[in-house]
Ligand SMILES: Cc1ncc(COP(=O)(O)O)c(C=O)c1O
């Protein structure tokens with residue numbers, strides 16, 4: 001078999017592909033980037049970000065839909081600036097995220113503020129900035145927001161995030177719309193909560209919101225949740241409460257291995273059908289996609305430090321670890337692993353790919369067939385979402401660098417941390 005016939009096919013994005021036997025990102029050799037910039041290294045493809053956003057645009061067509069990128073998935077400033085330039089809004093969950101949006105020139109009028117624990121100071125900052133909407137998650141939060149806004153002489157635009165008790169059929173740790181989850185206001189309690197909202201001096205009801213979970217690959221859970229929201233709108237209309245927009249949250253799944261990603265167009269056409277049939281076609285739809293905009297636009301590149309065969313299994317010990325990408329150990333999540341320069345002259349073996357951190361849970365992939373040697377580079381696929389943003393300094397490991405490839409060139413968009421930078425925030429007793 002020739003070498004090219006045996007090359008693996010990267011999942012998810014055509015912008016990562018083999019050329020002359022080496023993995024390339026938008027025409028830039030991943031091996032060269034790793035040589036120059038070191039590893040572990042996050043690589044993002046600008047073209048892949050644009051393609052993912054375009055998939056939403058195509059689904060939206062002429063309809064009134066605002067995409068608010070769920071920026072918790074990847075909040076690198078360069079990534080955010082791409083979305084801001086494409087006209088995207090943002091779904092934020094903290095004052096820090098709002099500051100990032102403002103730093104890249106994002107439009108605060110296209111920002112929705114989610115999260116169960118908003119502090120008064122965060123509310124003030126968001127009201128000053130003029131965000132589009134607060135997605136309020138409890139009646140207690142409603143009261144706090146009203147008094148903060150009232151004291152500023154303002155009315156806070158509000159959606160209540162309702163918890164529709166729908167099973168998103170995803171990993172239990174990333175499902176958010178079930179009764180036992182901490183998120184949102186139970187749908188049965190929503191009409192009373194809306195009446196309270198409408199009576200408060202610092203609140204202006206503008207929408208209704210839900211977000212049922214992440215990495216969802218079927219349309220049915222979204223449509224079940226939508227039906228429950230539409231029923232709620234009927235009840236609210238009877239109470240004289242009108243909402244301007246319906247926020248359906250994020251959650252569209254991507255391809256990590258053999259899943260079929262849920263195309264925005266497929267989902268949106270069903271959503272439009274439903275809201276038109278129920279007489280709510282004039283309402284704006286807000287979406288909060290995170291993973292589906294960035295997940296397959298990123299790779300994590302790591303170097304093989306040691307091959308360690310044991311009686312039980314073979315380990316590939318690499319220089320990336322659970323502190324760089326926590327998804328495998330946290331959710332038993334699968335990420336594809338590619339040899340950056342697959343070897344025709346080496347027999348493939350089954351390996352667990354593990355990092356140097358002192359935890360048995362420090363693994364990135366299990367039972368992968370790879371033909372590699374010490375010093376080779378591996379690319380962990382689908383690492384653009386919930387990768388770097390969930391990284392930590394456990395074991396005093398400085399966090400990885402991030403680079404964006406753009407056509408034939410590249411830009412370091414976050415420098416590698418140094419141990420001195422970590423020390424700078426600490427002090428001893430004297
Ligand atoms: C409120 C809210 N909106 C949007 C998102 C983005 O979700 P995803 O990355 O699955 O699209 C999340 C994360 O699950 C979320 O909690």
Ligand SMILES: N[C@@H](CCCC[NH3+])C(=O)O
Pocket residue numbers: 072174214215327385386
């Ligand atoms: N961090 C999770 C998803 C949680 C989404 C945020 N509510 C993941 O990596 O899949």
